[in-house]
Amino acid sequence: DITQIRCQEGWLYIAVVLDLGTRQIVGRAMGPVNCSQLVIAALKQAWRRQKPAGRDLLFHSDxxxxxxxxxxxxxxxxxxxxxxxSRRGNCWDNACAESVFALLKKEWTRPLGEIGRDEMASEVRYYT
Structure with missing residues (x-):
């Protein structure tokens, strides 16, 4: 899934790929634009880390x-x-990713306030 966090320069978009078996973030990408390249970057990172057999994988998204x-x-x-x-308009289908983002924002980024995008990206990397 993808979420956004407000920074001094605008938004920081964060795309993550979760392994639902372990509930770990296995791929993550961040940037100032919400686009397919962000998803591809997170997928590539997950692919390098997990070294999966593609035929055995299910990729679920909204x-x-x-x-x-x-x-x-x-x-x-x-x-x-x-x-x-996911079914159209059904956030429950993506509850695991939504939960990760809710915790990230509540526990970590919200108390920081609006900081620079680079600094926020560093904080997100540290948290995740």
């Missing part, structure tokens, strides 16, 4: 434009990953 982009779908299809998307 129906956001980043996840439905030709770029992301091609990247997943090239690796034979099964693609699953």
């Amino acid at each position: 129906q956001g434009s980043q996840y439905r982009s030709e770029e992301v779908l091609s990247w997943l299809n090239d690796r034979k990953v099964t693609i699953s998307m």
